[in-house]
Amino acid sequence: MSNKEHAIASVADRGSNLKDLPIGRDSFEEIRYGGFYYVDKTGxxxxxxxxxxxxxxxxxxxxxxxxxxxxxxxxxxxxxxxxxxxxxxxxxxxxxxxxxxxxxxxxxxxxxxxxxxxxxxxxxxxxxxxxxxxxxxxxxxxxxxxxxxxxxxxxxxxxxxxxxxxxxxxxxxxxxxxxxxxxxxxxxxxxxxxxxxxxxxxxxxxxxxxxxxxxxxxxxxxxxxxxxxxxxxxxxxxxxxxxxxxxxxxxxxxxxxxxxxxEYFGFTDGEVRELLAYYGFADCYDVAREWYDGYRFGGLDVYCPWDVVNYAGSLRADASALPQPYWINTSGNALVRRFIDRADKTTQNELERLVAGEPIEKAINLNLTYNEIDNSIENLWSVLFTTGYLTSDGRSEGGIYRLKIPNSEVREIFVQQIQAWFKERFVHDVQSMQEFCHSFLTGDAEDIQNRLNLILSRMISVLDNRVRKAQKENFYHGLLLGLLRSETEWLILSNVESGDGFCDIMVEPDDLDMGIVIEVKYAESIEKLDEACNVALQQIRQRRYDERLRNEGRSKIRAFGIAFCRKRCRVACADC
Missing domain, CATH: 3.40.50 (Rossmann fold)
Incomplete structure (x- = not known):
């Protein structure tokens, strides 16, 4: 029996002796009279x-x-x-x-x-x-x-x-x-x-x-x-x-x-350890820390109580429960979207660094009126800091704050809002997207490449350089799917079985003779983009990814190998 299984069994033995978690309760009397778990803040x-x-x-x-x-x-x-x-x-x-x-x-x-x-x-x-x-x-x-x-x-x-x-x-x-x-x-x-x-x-x-x-x-x-x-x-x-x-x-x-x-607002590290151990989930501490820790109040690191209590509640219901963005779901997070909408090229670069886990340096104004929030992008940085979307990673000698995204949950907020911004900014540009999709029909690899490079240069990347190559390919895979789905009359299939494997993207246009097969690759350097495109095309041929389309009577099949490296891409096309 693993340590976690042993802890869960121990909790089950105690049964009803465990206190309930005060999820959604902010009445002190109710928590105390009702015998709920209370993290002592009476100091x-x-x-x-x-x-x-x-x-x-x-x-x-x-x-x-x-x-x-x-x-x-x-x-x-x-x-x-x-x-x-x-x-x-x-x-x-x-x-x-x-x-x-x-x-x-x-x-x-x-x-x-x-x-x-x-x-x-x-x-x-x-x-x-x-x-x-x-x-x-x-x-x-x-x-x-x-x-x-x-x-x-x-x-x-x-x-x-x-x-x-x-x-x-x-x-x-x-x-x-x-x-x-x-x-x-x-x-x-x-x-x-x-x-x-x-x-x-x-x-x-x-x-x-x-x-x-x-x-x-x-x-x-x-x-x-x-x-x-x-x-x-x-x-x-x-x-x-x-x-x-x-x-x-x-x-x-x-x-x-x-x-x-x-120490009186938020949970300290010791309080989180004690809470998780009480309910038999001490082994979940590292996950809780990654997702819900990272806020810095003064010189103390604290967790978001709402997240920790809800996570513990989920674990009690299902010991294999994964962490969820509970804090995200208590607000529309319009402030982050407001910020992204206002971001210029410099700010977009700073956002990319934050999402990748890097700190950035900013002067912070703690004395704002609401009327001043939109006066400058710097004021919005300050509000993101004071409202918990960013936290302090220390200060420089000049009093400038080093800001960072506190944890995985808040990073998820930024990623979601960036993706929503991208869809509105690019995918809803109907004429441009129609021209982009038409180039797949004609096999115009150069036009596709130019358009993708322009989009990549203008978008806010949400890639973390530390993630595995497969995860990076998944990101660009999703990007292409979003762009192609702007052509509503096309059937767009992802990771579909065909031939001797699974094709990244398969497109069935409204032209019943046409078919499109796309394989996505991530190159470790810009110099290797062309090589990655060739590998992609070779994979399409060797694994016969065009078979499903041919079985449906589509005789004009175009194969595309598309390779990405950060904000650059190459596109290669060949007829199958």
């Missing part, structure tokens, strides 16, 4: 209190545990919390801290992740509903007696969902005022995914209206608010202070380049 409480900032903003990529951490903070500080939730966790060992803070503060919690809409009115409606829900939660705590006379009308407009824009902008300050007076204790304010409304507004054309709205909401709640003990915000992008945080002092931003809180 964040102590680190946050030691930092002693009035307002702290954590910026991390999506799916790195921001919401779960915010719910954990809410559960720790909020009056009336079940202190047993923290039994056995790291923070429970801090007895003095727990006596002073655990369950001692009123908390206002707002998540803006669902503030979305095609226009400002729609987004404002969703924000109104979110504020209404928090008003309802506050009313359940303080009752009618807690809503004192001078704020009664303002509060109940929020409570009944009748709030104006001005009411919404005043809501958080009002909530802190009510709770501070009722509990005689300053309030902790938690705002999760603060930048989602701005992102949606930017993409749907009402950015300025949303900036004004959010600026008013945060300004009143965070600036000179005597009812506030401290506030914590999370988001993906660090928005410039001038856009929505104007005038805020004692405002601390912990981004992915900082070290203070780096």
């Amino acid at each position: 964040l409480v102590k680190a946050l209190l030691q930092n002693r900032n009035k307002v702290t903003l954590f910026t991390r990529p999506r799916r790195f545990g921001k919401t779960l951490n915010m719910r954990m903070l809410q559960s720790f500080f909020e009056v009336g919390t079940d202190k047993g939730l923290f039994d056995g966790l790291e923070i429970a060992s801090e007895q003095k801290l727990c006596e002073e803070y655990l369950g001692k503060y009123p908390v206002v919690f707002l998540t803006l992740k669902d503030v979305d809409g095609l226009n400002f009115a729609s987004a404002l409606h969703k924000l109104r509903k979110i504020v209404q829900e928090e008003a309802d939660r506050i009313y359940a705590r303080v009752g009618a007696q807690g809503i004192f006379e001078s704020v009664r009308e303002d509060f109940f407009r929020l409570y009944y969902g009748k709030a104006s824009l001005e009411d919404i902008q005043n809501s958080l300050r009002l909530f802190t005022r009510i709770l501070c007076r009722f509990y005689n204790q300053k309030v902790i304010l938690l705002i999760d995914e603060y930048d989602v409304p701005l992102d949606k507004a930017f993409n749907n054309g009402y950015y300025e209206e949303m900036v004004s709205c959010i600026s008013g909401l945060f300004g009143q709640a965070l600036k000179s608010n005597d009812f506030l003990h401290f506030a914590v915000l999370t988001g993906c992008l660090r928005i410039s202070k001038e856009s929505i945080f104007t005038g805020l002092n004692n405002f601390f931003v912990d981004s992915i380049v900082e070290n203070r809180f780096n």
